[in-house]
Amino acid sequence: MPTHETVETFMAAVESGDYIGAIERFYDPAASMQENNDPPRAGRDLLVEGERKVMGAFKSIVARRLAPPLIGAELVAIRWAFVFTPFEGPPFELDEIAFQTWRGERIVEEKFFYDPKQMGR
Template identity: 50%
Template sequence: MPTRARLDEFIAAVVSGDHDGAIERYYTEDASMQENAAPPRVGRDVLVAHERAALARAKSVTSICVASVVEGDRVAINWVFEFVYHSGKTGRFDEVALQEWRGDRIFRERFFYEPAKPKADS
């Protein structure tokens, strides 16, 4: 079960922009991530590669933790991610992540969000 301090470390890593590093350090080797109703991706190496590919599509990503709750081995985080793509278009995702931790690492995570279409900058 994660301590509040361990969760805060994870959140700080994501907020700092170290998304792929956070996966490497805070997820189990056999971890899975699932986006909405899509099939889960399984394996930390797969998760890191997917994150790096997503980050490569963006010029910048701003990550904000709106709220987080620890309840035993379960964690809920409300994230807001703001993307600026290389084209100049932007995207914003308001997401809830539900996590199951095994000890001090994330074992299973599912994201719930309404995909937003990129919009041209004003």
């Protein structure tokens, strides 16, 4: 079970825009991520590579938490808002829930729940 301090430190890294650093510091080497019902992606190196691609596709991405995290045993749920600003066109906001499974102080599995219609594409 992660400590509240660890989860807060993780969220602060995300809110500061250090998305790659957050993955490198808080995710297990074999961690997986899944977008809604898409197939999961596994392996921290692959997750970092995917994050770099997403970041490179936008002028900026700004994250903020919308509620305190829910922490229970090995499970953590965080409600986020992300504002994506494309290189061309208007920004859009994505309201999502990140549902995480932690083993100790590392995330081993994460699934994101959001309505893709928010992306306006």
